[in-house]
Amino acid sequence: MVILDLVFNQLLVLKIMDSFCEIIAVILGFYCFSIMLKQYHVKKSKTTIYLMIIFFTLACAPLSQFIDGLFYSGWSIHNTFGLYDVQYGYAFILISTTLANIGLLLFSVDVFLTKQEGPYPKNTKIVVIGGSILIGTLGILGGILKLNDREVTAIIGIYFVIAMIMYILLGTKAYKLSNKISEAIYKKSIKYIGHFAFSLLAIYIFFILDSFSTTYTIWGFFGWAVYLLATYLAYIGFVKPIKVRMK
Incomplete structure (x- = not known):
């Protein structure tokens, strides 16, 4: 019993730190979304819409994880705290x-290709549309299946690979x-x-490492800590230049 209590206390400390990162990421994400919303009222553009989608959904992911852990999964000793075992939170994440x-993919093409290298050709449009449909289908299908407590490992595996390739290409291009x-x-x-x-690539790697364990691990905490860092980096990269222009 003493050993179980000790393990639970360690998991609880990790979960508290995890939840702190989630809450700050939610606040920062919605703050960035509010700035982009103001910018959209000043100057309507597709790029701003893409950024609104990015920040709104960046805030929703940790929010759903926090709510699931707080109200549905619970913090009892029987809960492993593993991300994969958090049914509703995982699905909405x-x-x-x-x-x-999808928002990031559309933003990247709109900014890095259209504005910097001239109008992109039709085959690029086909790749972007096809990539968006593929990512959207895999992700949303996986989420719906997870909501119904179905097996989603294969679907999520393919989704992760495609997303990680996209992050590498985007990071290199930037x-x-x-x-x-x-x-x-x-x-x-x-x-x-x-x-x-x-940093998004690192998040996926940490969560994949966490999924190999039957209990919550330090990798899960690292995943949410880097998620908070990623949200801050997105603020510096996407929002700060806009704030400077708005002054």
């Missing part, structure tokens, strides 16, 4: 990140583009978008 990935920009604030913001992309 999957759906939220799917929408965020770093290359930042080297071509002379204005300091925009050079920094593009570089931070690259940091953001690779």
Whole structure:
């Protein structure tokens, strides 16, 4: 019994730190969303809509995890706290990140190709539309199946691979583009978008490592800690230049 209590206390400490990261990420995500909403009222554009989608869904993912752990899964000693075992939170996290990935994909093409390299060809449009449909189908289907407590490992595995490839391409593109920009604030913001992309890659890796255990592990905490970092990097990369222009 003493050993069980000790293990539970360690898990509880991790879960408290985990929840702290989730709450701060939610606050920061909705704060960034509110700024983008103000920007959209000032100047309506597709890019701003994509950013609104990204930040709203970035905030919804940790919010759903926190609510699930607080009201549905519970914090009893019988709860492993594993992300994969949190049925409702996992499902809504999957759906939220799917929408965020679609927004990020559309934003990346709109900014990195259209504005920097001229109008993109039809085959690029086909790839973007096809990629969005594929990511959307896998993510939302996986979320719905998880809500019904079905097996989703294969679907999520494919989804993770596609998403991680997208993050690597986006991060690499952002770093290359930042080297071509002379204005300091925009050079920094593009570089931070690259940091953001690779931090998303790290999040997936941490959660994959956490999924191999039957109990909540330090990898799960690292996943949410880096998620908070990623939200902050997104703020520096996407929002801060807009705040400077709004002053």
